[in-house]
Amino acid sequence: MLINFCQARTIRTDGADTFFSDLALKLKALDDLEISDPLPPAMAAATVKRYLAEDRFRIRLTDLVGSAVRHTAERLGEQSFSLMDDFSGVEFLRRLKIYQAETEVLQHMIAPLCQWGSTGHETCAVNIAELAADYSTRGIGMYKDVWNNVRFFPSVLLLYAGGLAAVSSENYGMLAALVNRPKYHDHEGEKSLFLTLSLRKVFGEAKP
Numbered sequence: 001m002l003i004n005f006c007q008a009r010t011i012r013t014d015g016a017d018t019f020f021s022d023l024a025l026k027l028k029a030l031d032d033l034e035i036s037d038p039l040p041p042a043m044a045a046a047t048v049k050r051y052l053a054e055d056r057f058r059i060r061l062t063d064l065v066g067s068a069v070r071h072t073a074e075r076l077g078e079q080s081f082s083l084m085d086d087f088s089g090v091e092f093l094r095r096l097k098i099y100q101a102e103t104e105v106l107q108h109m110i111a112p113l114c115q116w117g118s119t120g121h122e123t124c125a126v127n128i129a130e131l132a133a134d135y136s137t138r139g140i141g142m143y144k145d146v147w148n149n150v151r152f153f154p155s156v157l158l159l160y161a162g163g164l165a166a167v168s169s170e171n172y173g174m175l176a177a178l179v180n181r182p183k184y185h186d187h188e189g190e191k192s193l194f195l196t197l198s199l200r201k202v203f204g205e206a207k208p
Helices: 002-006 016-035 041-053 055-077 089-102 104-116 119-129 131-135 145-150 153-168 172-180 199-203
Strands: 183-186 189-192
Touching (some): 041 104, 055 119, 055 131, 089 104, 089 145, 089 153, 104 119, 104 153, 119 153, 119 172, 131 153, 145 199, 153 172
């Protein structure tokens, strides 16, 4: 009668131990799905720190970073940034502000990764730094150098954030990974992202 009154459903199980173990696994799976959604910057940093604390979270950390990189690349790819516009200081500053805002979450993620991460976490940091490779070189076609070069500004921000964090904790293995491993491709083939991302290269054409 109580079951009918509450409109409850009977669950057949092999016992409480099996039922609650399965339930715990399913709840963790739901938690994984929720945590993959875009996070506020402070929460993203806190989540990275929590995952770094225990090696059993390595897969979840990799998934979190991959999801954040894809989301940011998609957001940047959706921006209406014409590569053939004439240069103007107003438009240049507008684009820099958007790049800064759209990479804020990744900046908060790469800093703790590079400060406290170990060899096993280098790939996550490199994937964040390679953001430029995920959106900057897609079907560029005709372009003006000033707008094409400034598309690498997000990776400049991320490399600086990660590099400074690595130096602050003397995590030189992570610093070496950030310098040597990130790559991108253009019409000439694979190139070192670090060698491309000098401020002179990114901002050199930004002249009225």
